[in-house]
Ligand SMILES: Cc1cc2nc3c(=O)[nH]c(=O)nc-3n(C[C@H](O)[C@H](O)[C@H](O)COP(=O)(O)O)c2cc1C
Ligand code: SF4
């Protein structure tokens with residue numbers, strides 16, 4: 033279900049804990065990186081691999097906001113909306129993306145490349161406003177730089 | 187000003203390399219305790235330092251460590267809380283990405299004091315690149331014999347594993363964090379028993395914030411008394427503050443406890459952006475009641491001073507707001523956060539945060555009903571102290587604080603006031 037490299041990583045994670053189940057969060061991250069979202073097969077497979085029931089895996093997936101059970105864009109554009117980013121003008125970043133890609137919050141471009149999301153504090157408050165694209169952070173972002181970043185990814 | 191935590195920040199990440207860390211005095215404290223001290227002596231030294239937890243609650247660290255039973259049928263654990271999700275806070279991020287070994291050394295010393303062979307860093311999943319930094323540092327430390335089995339030729343064993351979270355503020359609460367580490371949803375546990383007695387996998391567990399553990403090597407090297415002397419009589423040492431919002435130089439600052447808040451904002455951070463007037467400051471992360479400019483003049487950055495002015499030092503997230511800020515909007519933004527992050531376990535918090543948001547929605551459109559401001563205050567009061575865990579209080583306190591200090595910003599959202607105001611124009 034996973035690439036041999038990620039299979040090895042899951043083994044490694046399992047070895048960190050006295051119970052297999054503890055590896056579920058890191059393993060779900062790997063699933064999402066490899067498949068774009070957490071697929072039905074991932075849920076079934078990880079349940080078997082980590083001695084969990086399928087609904088136990090589902091419960092975990094739905095609790096944590098970083099996981100998606102549905103296909104989403106190849107690039108997740110996440111704009112922080114919380115206090116410090118709000119003070120630093122994060123609304124302008126979201127508007128720029130609305131305008132540039134023609135998508136609103138929680139929408140994906142028709143070509144499946146970009147999804148726009150508003151998220152809560154990302155721990156970059158002193159460097160606000162911040163945009164996260166998959167696992168990359170862009171600090172003190174402006175509407176102009178947002179446009180450049182999207183151009184590069186297109 | 188003496189620096190404890192940020193001495194290697196100027197190296198801009200070079201100290202991630204173990205050679206640089208060692209050259210700048212790293213791993214001396216661990217070497218020292220393994221040669222010279224018993225576990226109890228380490229705990230005594232930390233008690234003397236008067237170090238208090240930097241994760242929010244400010245619990246005395248040495249005392250927490252001493253609660254852990256000496257003998258235990260189940261393994262003991264040290265868990266580092268690197269979930270860092272209190273809005274306004276980004277200090278643990280820099281402590282980990284600029285000086286990861288300092289944290290590892292502090293954790294290893296804690297593990298020695300408690301006799302815990304396997305230990306975890308629970309880090310928020312968004313900090314993915316910092317996970318890589320930590321894992322590399324762990325591998326290096328293992329190679330050099332500072333982690334793993336038979337550390338520095340003794341029979342002390344200490345392993346550290348990095349565990350990524352996945353986007354849930356509640357997992358910063360220590361018992362929810364332990365549930366999450368066990369592979370479950372992050373719902374808090376009933377306390378007592380406290381984690382020091384029954385924690386991870388049922389074993390006695392110390393949960394400490396990144397900044398708390400990162401201070402430990404300095405305390406061992408220089409002595410608890412010396413650390414304490416850096417701060418005030420009751421709040422020892424130094425503290426990191428993340429300053430964000432309308433200042434000229436936002437950033438992370440390490441200052442001695444007792445440092446004037448005014449100096450932090452006007453000297454270190456270069457004052458208010460664009461020469462505007464200050465309107466308010468949230469002193470300790472989004473959960474804490476707001477300060478007016480008058481409070482700021484009186485406040486010093488230590489637990490006692492901030493508490494005497496009706497707020498808390500919390501996580502050290504200082505959010506500065508200028509005269510253009512509408513405090514109703516800030517409050518609504520905060521409520522959105524807590525509504526989103528409520529884990530849904532108990533009714534006052536789950537339903538209360540939704541109700542608060544609902545009232546805000548009509549006020550946002552200047553369609554508030556007479557009595558809505560009191561309704562907000564009242565709803566917050568029904569969450570405060572009546573929820574299963576401290577997230578409920580964290581949601582309620584800032585709402586009450588904002589209404590108390592900036593009531594006009596709320597009153598103008600009431601429809602009939604708004605109509606009167608615009609008619610008078
Ligand atoms: C809702 C909530 C969120 C919290 N988030 C964090 C956090 O992100 N990081 C942290 O260190 N402590 C957080 N805490 C505090 C922890 O429960 C715990 O007190 C702390 O990790 C203990 O470490 P310390 O004694 O070193 O501060 C949070 C508490 C609550 C109630
Ligand atoms: S207070 Fe909120 S976060 Fe805490 S247990 Fe209740 S619902 Fe969950």
Ligand code: FES
Nearest residue numbers: 112117154156157
């Ligand atoms: S408020 Fe946006 S990163 Fe903290």
